[in-house]
Amino acid sequence: MYYLHLFDPWNFPLCTCPTKYSVDPYTGCEHRCIYCYISSYIPEPWRVREKRDFLRKFERDLKKAKRMPVSMSNSSDPYPKVEREKRITRGALELLRRYDFPVLILTKSDLVARDRDILSSMPSVVSITITTLDENLAKKLEPFAPPPDRRLKAIESLKEKGVKVAVRIDPLIPGINDSPSDLRDLVKELSSLEVNQIISSTYKAKGDNFKRVAGVFKDKAEYLREIYYEKNELVRGIRYAPRELRFKMLKSLRDIADEFSIPFSVCREGLELNSARTCDGSHMLYE
Numbered sequence: 001m002y003y004l005h006l007f008d009p010w011n012f013p014l015c016t017c018p019t020k021y022s023v024d025p026y027t028g029c030e031h032r033c034i035y036c037y038i039s040s041y042i043p044e045p046w047r048v049r050e051k052r053d054f055l056r057k058f059e060r061d062l063k064k065a066k067r068m069p070v071s072m073s074n075s076s077d078p079y080p081k082v083e084r085e086k087r088i089t090r091g092a093l094e095l096l097r098r099y100d101f102p103v104l105i106l107t108k109s110d111l112v113a114r115d116r117d118i119l120s121s122m123p124s125v126v127s128i129t130i131t132t133l134d135e136n137l138a139k140k141l142e143p144f145a146p147p148p149d150r151r152l153k154a155i156e157s158l159k160e161k162g163v164k165v166a167v168r169i170d171p172l173i174p175g176i177n178d179s180p181s182d183l184r185d186l187v188k189e190l191s192s193l194e195v196n197q198i199i200s201s202t203y204k205a206k207g208d209n210f211k212r213v214a215g216v217f218k219d220k221a222e223y224l225r226e227i228y229y230e231k232n233e234l235v236r237g238i239r240y241a242p243r244e245l246r247f248k249m250l251k252s253l254r255d256i257a258d259e260f261s262i263p264f265s266v267c268r269e270g271l272e273l274n275s276a277r278t279c280d281g282s283h284m285l286y287e
């Protein structure tokens with residue numbers, strides 16, 4: 001295989017995703033989310049570049065692959081600005097439809113709504129991340145990503161065409177975007193758009209992303225350091241917040257999702273909080 005590979009090659013112990021493939025049409029991501037993990041394993045993480053001869057090689061991969069959902073993308077955003085002209089992700093969707101592969105899209109970009117014609121004509125679930133409705137806070141967390149209101153409009157546009165949409169409220173960072181009243185406002189908005197699932201997880205600290213988070217939220221740096229470097233749990237070298245705190249944050253969000261009757265799941269937390277049938281929305285591919 002050239003570009004298609006099995007999702008989660010590291011067999012992360014807390015991952016509950018059904019088996020699927022993963023593909024990234026682009027390398028690098030321009031959103032520069034301060035909490036991002038790719039900076040620990042991708043050189044020049046914030047420079048978007050196309051993969052060489054992507055569509056031709058991807059088609060070859062698909063011809064050899066088993067029929068399984070394809071997740072796009074997990075180490076970048078499949079809709080960087082350049083996709084507007086390049087249309088590589090759109091080309092990948094056309095191939096997936098032609099070869100009969102269901103697709104799970106993960107993005108923070110409203111450009112995904114451009115492809116609603118294809119997405120509505122094949123088994124697809126689009127996961128759009130929204131970590132807050134507060135534009136100023138979003139600008140600090142995801143400085144170069146489209147603001148939350150554009151992402152909400154994209155959800156509306158996809159839903160109009162009957163595309164299934166999950167929203168990832170992810171990550172929740174203690175003391176930053178976990179206020180229950182703000183989360184309730186967000187979930188209420190998502191409910192009015194008839195979002196099909198909410199997926200969430202808590203922030204995990206790695207040296208480089210922690211430096212960025214602590215640098216932007218200086219007034220919370222000491223509090224976060226204590227949570228992630230003194231009271232933390234360690235899973236495969238990744239610093240998690242203590243289990244009780246993670247449970248409290250995510251249970252509070254689950255309760256709000258229940259209030260609005262939206263199926264809920266957590267991602268890589270090892271906590272029994274799911275009401276949705278799959279953690280990544282893939283069950284909706286077959287509904």
Ligand code: SF4
Pocket residue numbers: 029030031032033035036037038074075076077108
């Ligand atoms: S969208 Fe994802 S890959 Fe891109 S910078 Fe943000 S967290 Fe990283």
